[in-house]
Amino acid sequence: MLISGEKESVTLQTLSLAELRQKIRVNAYTGSTSGLAPGYLQANLVMLPADWANDFLLFCQKNPVACPLIGVTEPGSPFLAEIGADIDISRDVPEYHVFYNGQFETSVSDLSEHWRDDLVIFVLGCSFSFEEALIQSGLTVRNIEQGRNVSMYDTQIACQPAGRFSGNMVVSMRPFTPKDAIRAIQITSRYPKAHGAPVHFGDPTAIGIRDINTPNYGEAVDIFDGEVPVFWACGVTPQNVIRQSKPPICITHAPGKMLITDLLNNALSVL
Amino acid sequence: MLISGEKESVTLQTLSLAELRQKIRVNAYTGSTSGLAPGYLQANLVMLPADWANDFLLFCQKNPVACPLIGVTEPGSPFLAEIGADIDISRDVPEYHVFYNGQFETSVSDLSEHWRDDLVIFVLGCSFSFEEALIQSGLTVRNIEQGRNVSMYDTQIACQPAGRFSGNMVVSMRPFTPKDAIRAIQITSRYPKAHGAPVHFGDPTAIGIRDINTPNYGEAVDIFDGEVPVFWACGVTPQNVIRQSKPPICITHAPGKMLITDLLNNALSVL
Secondary structure, eight states: OOOOOHHHHHHHHTSOHHHHHHHHHTTSOOSOOTTSSTTEEEEEEEEEEHHHHHHHHHHHHHOTTTSOEEEEOOTTOOOOGGGOTTOOTTTSSSOEEEEETTEEEEEESOOTTTOOTTEEEEEEEOTHHHHHHHHHTTOOOHHHHTTOOOEEEEEEEEOOOBTTBOOEEEEEEEEEOHHHHHHHHHHHHTOGGGTOSOSEESOGGGGTOSOTTSOSBSOOOOOOTTOEEEEEEOTTHHHHHHHHHOOSEEEEEOTTOOEEEEEEGGGGOOO | OOOOOHHHHHHHHTSOHHHHHHHHHTTSOOSOOTTSSTTEEEEEEEEEEHHHHHHHHHHHHHOTTTSOEEEEOOTTOOOOGGGOTTOOTTTSSSOEEEEETTEEEEEESOOTTTOOTTEEEEEEEOTHHHHHHHHHTTOOOHHHHTTOOOEEEEEEEEOOOBTTBOOEEEEEEEEEOHHHHHHHHHHHHTOGGGTOSOSEESOGGGGTOSOTTSOSBSOOOOOOTTOEEEEEEOTTHHHHHHHHHOOSEEEEEOTTOOEEEEEEGGGGOOO
């Protein structure tokens, strides 16, 4: 889950969106997409068999902060015109995680061995969209500053159950001074399709996080004196829910390695 | 500075805005205006001699969060049509504070003895406007719940100096759970003319407040387990600045006893 070395990123950032997507499609790049294709919406993915899709659709409807739905494919189709005409969602992600019966099975860069004609793909908003807005407003996003994957934690915040899906919310954490946290709350409130405003700040134990220095996903970042941790709902939540709900197959993106769409981040902002 | 007893408030709240204003004008009511005339904008006041007015106008321009300017009168006039045709600002406030050479001199309910023909009145937005919005969104405002004047504190947050005016910001404090604080930040951001978003939350010492239980103005309120203090810029800031700047005369409202205008709170909201 490490983001790519700076040298590689610099090279990647000179590529056009089409060139970058091609590089990912042929598995010439399998790293983090953090900071790549600036301005373009990156998405979390959940793929489920059609007979599990209605339950998950309802789960997204009941948990829009953790699972902000951008789009849903037809069963068996890896295409979704509304996010980009040339996108093949089964090939255009640097790395996928494959789960069988709720258990993590394998990481792959190509889904050809696991694809099924009944798979429905859910495309969900991602906090990368608001990180860009935070930086453009002059705030420092610690995980980006430190070149690390964002810190993510299992919590005891229960999601609203839907059909066979239930479980707790996963959150991402970014530390800020109170003054910057207030500004970050204002900015991220404009991005409801990218998890929107934080769900908590301050005491980690209040939401069931025992050790802020040991994230369940991603990497730890420094929290400096005078800063408070600020927590946003995270698109890894479905992966936590799937472990408990045990669908026969589920495929997701690997954390930090997103689908880059043709949509603009700013097209998703409100206010 | 105690707000009026509940029995009196209930009676006052049955009055029309015109009736309430008349009661205040004849000094039949000299208490807090918190919770009175719901929906109508209440204002902080600063009155200064004309030869100090330009400096204060610049101070408001440089410190719009503490001093959100609604309007300014012509020298010697207690009227300002844009806030209400029938308002006499020199009579329609329950209690005024009069300062000579930066020193508090007296509290009065009638300005006839202190009025000067060169006085310019600055009408400034007040947090009562956003308290109403917080309550309408289902949040509990502790000072209102506990029937106390809001807690206000001198801080070490320096205002931008302007001409002869300089000094530190005064803040008001309301405790919330982090979840409600996030919502309160969203709501108050919509009211830039009523101090807008908070300037700080959490550790009081970070902004120079030594003892959260001993406010410099108003009254202490309970802060319960799991709550954090949230601090907004306060319209008492000018009174702090005046103590240091020592104009020959300055008249303000008494904290908590505001000018009730004909403007609607919601007319001041943005977004």
